[in-house]
Amino acid sequence: MSKPFDMELFLAGVLTGSYATRQxxxxxxxxxxxxxxxxxxxxxxxxxxxxxxxxxxxxxxGKRSEATRYYYVLTARLLARRLGRSWVLSL
Known part of the structure; x- marks a missing residue:
């Protein structure tokens, strides 16, 4: 039986900023x-x-506000940095 994937542990090394930002x-x-x-x-x-x-x-x-999409792009870039990939993501 495998454990469920722990996203918090996966991102722990690259998460910075305030508590609210990390959450x-x-x-x-x-x-x-x-x-x-x-x-x-x-x-x-x-x-x-x-x-x-x-x-x-x-x-x-796509139908969300531009600000919401911007924050998701930031999170996606954080995931790419953790994976060591050079994805170019934009709005």
């Missing part, structure tokens, strides 16, 4: 993870590709 990044990263899991059955960020995160930003968050 926002964790909440958004968990939502990104659940959306990608639901669509492509990819549970861990190591299996993700740029197209998965870009899909989320364009199609799932």
């Amino acid at each position: 926002r990044h964790l909440r958004q990263a968990k939502l990104i993870q659940s959306e990608i899991l639901e669509r492509w059955q990819l549970e861990t960020p190591w299996a993700w590709q740029r197209k998965h995160v870009a899909w989320l930003l364009v199609y799932r968050l």
